[in-house]
Structure formats: C-alpha cells, structure tokens
Amino acid sequence: MAAARINSSIQNTISLLVSSPLASITTKTRRSRLKNHQNLFFSPKSKRPMMFCTCTNTLPSNPQTDDDTFVLTTPLYYVNAPPHMGSAYTTIAADAIARFQRLLGKKVIFVTGTDEHGEKIATAASSCGSSPSEHCDLISQDYKNLWQDLEISYDRFIRTTDVKHEAIVKEFYSRVLANGDIYRADYEGLYCVNCEEYKDEKELLDGNCCPMHLKPCIQRKEDNYFFALSKYQKLLEETLTLNPKFVQPSYRLNEVQSWIRSGLKDFSISRASVDWGIPVPNDNKQTIYVWFDALLGYISALTEKGEEPNLQRAVSSGWPASLHLIGKDILRFHAVYWPAMLMSAGLGLPKMVFGHGFLTKDGMKMGKSLGNTLEPKELVHKFGSDAVRYFFLREVEFGNDGDYSEDRFINIVNAHLANTIGNLLNRTLGLLNKNCQSTLSVDSAVAAEGKALKQTVEKLVEKARTHYENLSLSLACEAVIEIGNAGNLHMDEQAPWSLFKQGGAASEAAAKDLVIILETVRIIAVALSPVSPSLCRRIYAQLGYSDDHFNAVTWSETKWGGLKGGQVMAQPKPVFARIELGTEADGGDAKAVKKAAKGKGKKAQAQIIAEA
Numbered sequence: 076m077a078a079a080r081i082n083s084s085i086q087n088t089i090s091l092l093v094s095s096p097l098a099s100i101t102t103k104t105r106r107s108r109l110k111n112h113q114n115l116f117f118s119p120k121s122k123r124p125m126m127f128c129t130c131t132n133t134l135p136s137n138p139q140t141d142d143d144t145f146v147l148t149t150p151l152y153y154v155n156a157p158p159h160m161g162s163a164y165t166t167i168a169a170d171a172i173a174r175f176q177r178l179l180g181k182k183v184i185f186v187t188g189t190d191e192h193g194e195k196i197a198t199a200a201s202s203c204g205s206s207p208s209e210h211c212d213l214i215s216q217d218y219k220n221l222w223q224d225l226e227i228s229y230d231r232f233i234r235t236t237d238v239k240h241e242a243i244v245k246e247f248y249s250r251v252l253a254n255g256d257i258y259r260a261d262y263e264g265l266y267c268v269n270c271e272e273y274k275d276e277k278e279l280l281d282g283n284c285c286p287m288h289l290k291p292c293i294q295r296k297e298d299n300y301f302f303a304l305s306k307y308q309k310l311l312e313e314t315l316t317l318n319p320k321f322v323q324p325s326y327r328l329n330e331v332q333s334w335i336r337s338g339l340k341d342f343s344i345s346r347a348s349v350d351w352g353i354p355v356p357n358d359n360k361q362t363i364y365v366w367f368d369a370l371l372g373y374i375s376a377l378t379e380k381g382e383e384p385n386l387q388r389a390v391s392s393g394w395p396a397s398l399h400l401i402g403k404d405i406l407r408f409h410a411v412y413w414p415a416m417l418m419s420a421g422l423g424l425p426k427m428v429f430g431h432g433f434l435t436k437d438g439m440k441m442g443k444s445l446g447n448t449l450e451p452k453e454l455v456h457k458f459g460s461d462a463v464r465y466f467f468l469r470e471v472e473f474g475n476d477g478d479y480s481e482d483r484f485i486n487i488v489n490a491h492l493a494n495t496i497g498n499l500l501n502r503t504l505g506l507l508n509k510n511c512q513s514t515l516s517v518d519s520a521v522a523a524e525g526k527a528l529k530q531t532v533e534k535l536v537e538k539a540r541t542h543y544e545n546l547s548l549s550l551a552c553e554a555v556i557e558i559g560n561a562g563n564l565h566m567d568e569q570a571p572w573s574l575f576k577q578g579g580a581a582s583e584a585a586a587k588d589l590v591i592i593l594e595t596v597r598i599i600a601v602a603l604s605p606v607s608p609s610l611c612r613r614i615y616a617q618l619g620y621s622d623d624h625f626n627a628v629t630w631s632e633t634k635w636g637g638l639k640g641g642q643v644m645a646q647p648k649p650v651f652a653r654i655e656l657g658t659e660a661d662g663g664d665a666k667a668v669k670k671a672a673k674g675k676g677k678k679a680q681a682q683i684i685a686e687a
C-alpha cells in the first residue's frame with residue numbers, strides 16, 4: 076500500500092527547489108498538499124495542551140506517565156567504537172536522576188542502549204575484519220560491561236538491531252507515510268559520515284570540514300525518501316512557545332528556536348548506498364536513515380519482554396518519555412526532527428529534552444571519531460565508581476562544558492568523600508566504640524532537641540532535593556557536602572572527646588553529640604545515594620543497617636529522626652579510602668617519579684618531573 080502511494084505520486088512529476096546553496100532537492104514527486112488538522116493532545120492530569128499533531132490517527136499515551144512513572148533515556152550510543160568518558164558522563168547523570176526519582180517513589184523506566192546501523196558502523200566493522208553484526212555484538216557488550224562497572228541501574232537496554240525495534244520502526248514509518256509526510260526526491264549535498272548527516276556549507280570549516288569531527292564532508296547525490304519537516308515549522312514554533320521547558324537548559328532553547336526560525340528543510344530518511352540498516356517498507360533497495368531509526372529506540376525499548384512488538388503497545392507502556400538526556404551535539408535531532416516525526420505519527424512529545432555540555436580535552440569535545448577520549452574503565456579501575464561518578468557530577472556544572480584533570484579529581488574526591496564524609500563517620504564511630512560500646516544512647520530526635528544542627532541539615536536537604544529536581548546535579552552534590560561540613564563543625568565545636576573525659580553530664584552530652592552527628596551522616600547517605608550509591612550503602616552498613624534496609628530507602632528518610640536509641644553500630648571501618656599519589660591508585664607513577672628526583676638538584680628534579 077505504501078509503495079502504491081509513492082508510485083502514484085511519482086507520476087505527478089514536478090521540480091521543487093529547496094533553498095540551500097549546496098543541497099538541492101529535485102522532487103520527482105509532488106506531495107499531495109497536506110491537510111493541516113491540528114489536534115491538541117492534553118495532559119491527562121493538568122488538562123493543558125501537551126502537543127500538536129497533524130495526524131488524524133493518534134495513539135493514546137500511557138495515562139499514568141504524568142504522576143507515577145518517570146521514563147528517562149540516554150542517547151543510544153553509536154557502536155562505531157567502544158564507550159569513552161563522554162558516553163559514560165551522560166549515563167552516570169541519567170543514573171543519578173533515575174535513582175533520585177526512585178527515591179521519590181516513582182516507577183522509573185530508565186532506557187539506554189546502542190545505535191547499531193549505518194555506514195559508519197559498516198566501515199568500522201570491515202576495518203576490523205568482522206561482519207557488522209559481530210562488530211555490534213562486541214561493542215554493545217562493551218557498553219553493558221562499562222555500565223556494570225559504573226553501577227548504572229538501567230531498566231531497558233535497547234539495541235537498534237533487535238527484531239522488536241525493526242518492527243516498531245517499520246510501523247512508525249508506515250504511519251508517517253500514511254500521513255502524507257514522506258516523498259521521494261533526488262538529493263545532492265555535502266555529507267559528514269561521522270555525523271551521518273548532510274550539512275549546510277555555511278556550517279562547515281575550510282575545506283568543507285565538519286566542525287565537530289574535523290574531517291572533510293563528501294559531495295553526495297542520491298535518490299532518497301524525504302520527511303516533510305518543513306511542514307512542521309509552525310507547529311514546532313508554537314509548541315516551544317507554549318512549553319518553553321521542553322528544551323533545557325533554557326539557553327539551549329534559544330538555539331533551537333533560532334534553528335527553527337531560520338527555516339526547516341525536509342530531510343532525507345533513507346539511504347540507497349547503505350546496506351546495513353532497516354529496509355524501507357516496500358522498497359528494499361533503500362535502508363532507513365540511521366537517525367530516523369535510532370530515535371525510535373526510545374519507544375521500542377518500552378515493549379515488554381515476550382510481547383508482540385507493536386507501536387500501540389509500546390506507547391501505552393510509558394510513552395511519552397519524561398526526559399531525554401543528551402549531549403548538545405545531538406540537540407537538533409531531539410528537539411527538532413524527533414518532535415516533528417512524533418507529531419506526524421500522532422504520538423505525544425517527550426516532556427523535556429536536556430542537552431548537557433561536553434567533557435573536553437584541550438578545548439575540543441572528547442569523542443570517538445576524534446579519538447581524544449578518556450578511558451572510563453581505567454578511571455573506575457584506579458579510583459572506583461563512587462569517585463568517578465561523584466567527580467564528574469560535582470565538578471561539571473550540568474549543562475556546561477568541563478575539562479578533566481587528574482589533580483583536580485584527586486583533590487575533590489579526597490576532600491569531599493574521604494575527609495568531609497568518610498572521616499566524619501569514622502571519627503564518630505571510633506568515639507562511640509571507645510566510649511559507648513558502639514551503641515546509641517538515645518533517639519536522634521531526642522538528641523537533637525535544642526540543637527541548631529538539625530535545622531541546618533533540614534534546610535540543606537530541601538536544597539539538595541530542589542537541585543536534583545531541577546537537574547542541577549552539581550549543586551545537589553554541593554548541598555550534601557554542606558551537610559557534611561555542618562556535621563564536622565558540630566564535632567569540632569562540641570569536642571565530644573574532651574567531654575567524655577569529664578564524665579557525668581558532660582559525657583551524656585557527648586554521647587548525644589555522637590548520635591546527632593551519626594544522624595547527619597545517615598541523612599547524607601540517603602541524599603548522596605543517587606550519585607555514589609556504593610559509598611552510601613557502606614555508610615548504612617556502618618550505621619548497623621542491613622543491605623535490604625538500604626535497598627528499601629526512600630527520600631522520606633532524609634527526615635531527621637531515623638536513628639534510634641539502643642541501635643548498635645558496626646566496628647568502625649573507613650568507607651572511602653583516600654587516594655594517595657604514588658599508591659596503587661595512581662599506578663605508582665608519582666611515587667616512582669619522586670624517588671627518581673630524590674637527592675637531585677632543584678633543576679634536575681624539575682626536569683625529571685616535567686619529563687614524567
């Protein structure tokens with residue numbers, strides 16, 4: 076049926092020129108003018124309009140997604156090369172958000188996965204002498220292994236080579252076609268294989284180089300199927316005006332609005348020259364463009380195990396997504412192409428697209444194609460996942476770019492995790508062990524009567540919650556560390572070690588101080604658990620709780636009063652080992668350098684250190 080539509084329209088040959096200096100489209104077809112039925116979708120709870128749609132056949136979204144379910148996605152990573160710290164960064168952030176939402180009691184569906192079709196994959200596979208599918212299996216598994224090392228608690232891992240994904244893509248394509256938004260045309264333009272995208276000459280550097288990948292784009296001419304993106308210009312503009320929170324951070328919204336205002340061009344959604352892809356329904360000489368295919372992974376991932384894949388079922392299991400977390404490099408695909416595709420197919424729009432900044436190396440985006448990457452596996456091996464997760468979420472303001480430095484990494488992690496939190500817990504448990512047989516004398520609620528620390532902690536916990544809700548992950552970490560600072564201050568001001576020496580009432584007061592400080596650390600463990608889950612689990616174990624107890628913790632347990640009198644703490648054991656330069660944690664390199672420099676003159680020492 077789809078082919079019949081296309082063939083009949085091919086007969087109405089007319090030329091259409093799309094205004095681009097380089098890319099000219101000559102349609103062999105005439106699109107039947109599309110009727111502009113504008114259906115408004117309403118949010119089930121708020122009754123506010125959620126989206127526009129030109130498709131008369133709309134699919135109902137999951138009625139529960141507004142309140143109870145939180146669906147969030149990372150990009151589906153391209154398997155042209157193994158993951159690097161940039162891919163890990165988005166996924167760590169998504170994991171912290173997912174864990175926070177679970178603490179709030181939401182049913183979370185956290186989707187990640189791999190994007191496995193397209194020319195770049197076929198080329199990468201052949202350059203290692205393997206078939207595309209062998210290559211995809213290998214790299215996809217690399218991602219899964221890394222997510223395990225980094226304690227990523229994803230619920231769905233979708234591969235775009237999954238059979239269920241192909242079924243959903245074909246069905247979606249057919250819906251868009253049935254809505255009159257796909258036509259066939261010749262296309263000529265400059266193509267960046269690394270972006271898998273045709274480019275405008277004005278976006279390119281000298282020699283037609285892609286600004287992201289610094290490689291020349293290739294002049295290409297193909298007969299392709301096109302998606303009528305231009306038809307959605309007005310609807311997209313209106314949607315963004317009506318719902319400015321759709322694109323976050325807010326400064327990225329301006330960028331998206333200016334792309335749209337500058338005029339949207341239809342884009343080609345098939346490739347005649349690429350075999351490694353999903354065949355276009357009713358035209359197996361072409362495969363579906365990798366982006367058109369990959370974006371649908373967010374929906375096909377919602378198909379329940381063992382269920383017959385179909386769009387209706389997938390959508391009713393959690394669509395629309397609450398949040399697409401992406402890097403700013405792929406904002407246009409998510410904030411312009413994707414909403415238009417969804418409008419065309421009659422599906423709800425995701426509630427938010429958040430485009431974070433780049434981890435950079437020498438000012439350039441770290442990326443697989445440039446090869447200037449930082450190995451997350453090595454970092455986890457050297458410093459542990461708690462430290463890696465904490466550092467990147469704390470150090471890089473979420474939304475902005477950030478550079479990595481090992482010195483900074485060690486300083487931050489030691490100061491915050493080892494000193495402010497770990498040491499506070501260890502010192503307090505040591506005193507409790509020595510003076511109170513590791514047993515709490517009273518309930519923490521009683522111990523805090525008349526003490527300022529409780530209020531300080533309550534205020535800071537609220538702050539942390541608000542920051543998590545706003546996806547200000549760095550500020551959330553900062554608020555939690557402030558709680559630790561307040562606990563340390565209380566310890567130093569009250570000096571319980573000297574009160575214990577006085578005995579009597581002073582000793583009782585000291586025992587209460589220990590309870591207060593331990594309650595503070597307990598609250599830190601709940602509030603920091605989205606960021607550094609294993610560290611927080613170890614803190615809970617030190618406070619005498621079982622693993623099951625920790626697994627069932629919710630955000631409501633940041634409320635003061637959890638620790639009860641009579642509760643027995645574990646034997647004090649450091650929960651976070653300081654990273655020392657020159658220990659195994661930095662591969663012993665610094666130690667070796669120091670040794671070599673010892674006894675030498677200042678100049679010779681400087682030379683040895685510089686060479687190292």
Ligand SMILES: Nc1ncnc2c1ncn2[C@@H]1O[C@H](COP(=O)(O)OP(=O)(O)OP(=O)(O)O)[C@@H](O)[C@H]1O
Nearest residue numbers: 152153161162165401402433434440441442443444
């Ligand atoms: N340097 C980076 N900083 C932050 N996030 C990154 C970085 N590199 C990749 N990402 C994350 O991965 C997504 C892109 O995934 P992709 O698999 O295309 O990786 P890539 O390394 O950017 O690939 P390439 O270098 O080939 O363009 C980004 O949108 C972002 O979520």
